[in-house]
Amino acid sequence: MTQSPNNSERHPLCNTAEHVFTRRQLLGGSTTGLIGLGGLGGLVNPLFAKEMKSKEKQVLFIWIDGGMSQLESWDPKPNTQFGGPFRSIPTTIPGIHVSELMPKTSQIMHKLAVDRGVSTFDNSHSAGVPRINRGDPKDRGVIYPYFGSAVANLMGPGNSGLPPYVWVKPGSGGFKYQDAGFLGPKFGALAIGEGEPPPNILLPETLSSTNNADRNSLREFANQQYSQKRPPKFSEAQNFVYDTAQALMQKRSLFDNPDPKDVARYGDTPLGRDMLIGRKMIEAGVRFVKVNSYGWDTHGDNFNAHASLMPRFDQAFTAVVEDLDERGMLDHVLVIAMSEFGRTPRINGHIGRDHWPEAWSIAMTGTGIKQGAIIGSTNDDGTWVTSEPHDIGHFFHTWFNALGIDSEHTEYINDGQPLPIADEECSPIRELLS
């Protein structure tokens, strides 16, 4: 048995019961010169936005939906009550071990940073997924954007001409505006489902360029009519989606059949396929690419499940990190791998692990991240964080800083309301930053 830490000690940097945006912070933010005065929904100061665009940093965000077990991955506790059946194996960092289910990752550990002291609040998917993806901001009566929409807004689309936020996933594709929150639908995600390009991406052969131009003129006329009596953000989003489709028409090669050698390295699995597309999207210049893996909510048969899930993650994750590294792209691409929470140390009767936000792990590498930084710790049987616990707000600060964004002074302007881009009572985790 292990002692539960006092709740009040869980998040020393996030310990205010009520999250309040103060007048001082409002004024302080204004005096930094980073708050824009335009009052357009979800925009940041134009000078800041221009600076961000010039940096051309990118993000590959690997979302492991359902909850990867930290005990069968980054933070094994072999031969303990809750440790499960698997061994731990050494990595390229002396003294650091990971689960035996990650043999490939163990060989690139020196290129990664892992925080084993993650402690968040929500233990349900319905609350945990959006809250984690939004950085657990304080309630100010607005819906905060997911990290992808935030980066798309703060850093812009870059020079690729491609949409700034692409979500590669199993299942259906389409335009997922919901991620954008108050930023407006324009900053939603273009979802690529099942590795397939959006339908009808190519012009029909029967359509001549003249006819196509005529159709576009008609479309633009209709758009003008549509936008006259509607808020700008709706017509902006509509135009954006159309422009996105136009850009993708020019990049059909992104969806060509992959090189069989790449398939062999990434794995002939949905995650291998999507990670490979994710790499291509990053190479093509997409600002933020989310690669999604489903099926990790292992309330039953957790160990047999992880015995097949983890090697497939291990293979695809290692391949993409190695490829980005070999191409010199980790200099400007931030790579993050995470779930909405970890899994309980306790093993239930269905031989499963349930949801556990109390003590879990997040891995990352790339631009702005200190390679080989394995920080944070849990107790001997993995029940509680023994180091300074890090909430998702700390990670949003850390990742924004890794991308060159001063998270403590940059703000959104939402219809005139300045809003911090990350929980202002959290701060960057300096040990993770290079």
Place this chain on the structure above:
Amino acid sequence: MNNIQYKAVAAPSTDRQLFNAKFSHDGKLLIAGSYQGDLRRFELTEAEPTELTPFGNHHGWVQAFALHPTENLLISGDSWGKLQAHDYTQENPMPLWSLEDAHDGWIRSVAFSNTGEWFATCGMDQIVRIFQTKNGKLRHELKGHNADVYHVLIHPHDDSIVSADALGNVIHWDMKKNRPKRQFDASETFLAHRLQDVGGVQCMTWSPDGTTLLAGGTRPKNGATVQGIPILIGFSWETTERVFLKELGATSDCYCEDVAYHPRGFLMAVTSGTPGTGKIQFLDSQNLDTAEPLFLLSNLSNCHSLDVHPDGDMIAVTTTVRGSNGNGRKVDADGNYIGNTSPIQLLTPDSPMK
């Protein structure tokens, strides 16, 4: 046959979760592997079972163990690949021999030959191995599975070796050529769902006359929180043809975890489903299509194994603590994190079954 009734007489438990409780040959001991590197014993000679000194210097999980057919010898394998032999009747059993790397990783099953001269093991490295009992010397290595091998079984008449894997492939091995001789198709127990391999053969047994091979598992509906209909598939040993398929419940009942024939001839099976769901059922082996089981107990939580006492009356079923699941922190009044245990339900019939 239609009036079988069992009642619970005890539920010994310990501070760790347990696998596969088995009675010793004399019926005086109940032995189970633990989730933390040892084997646990309970003495059954008194009214209340008494726990004896744990034994076995194992690692990880001790899921696989078997009792020698005639001697007080137990072979156990752990999830790190280690095999050991013990005299389980000793007060503090010490290893008679030990093999640290008998398999690369998780050993799933151990089975003795009919004489006990040798035994077979299988595991996560997809290999079946045959060892000499007296010293643990490797005799054969059988390769041909393409997945984690979950179960190994020896035929009661001729020592034929059969093994079953996570994909539902059951192999009868040709021992002279060290290769598969015949295959039985239990692939209905497997589903590739998203990134996950779900199911596989969880248990096997022979009919008393050795003519039918039974394989249990689930017909998986989905992975993650695995759901599926528990099933038992019967194969003709002579032809490998399927002779029956018996569904043992609904999708929430999930896995048929263990199956055995009672000395009286009926078939016993236990199931474990979504947390809290577990059943023991006895089936008329001559009339498996009969809708109603001879006996059904459905108020247990996640039944993972069963064994029949040598007296033919008492049965032991490994279960779990109801309510052991749940998201987030679950602490006691002192703030201690609460783990799970595996009460072993001991049940006896209302009247002796001689």
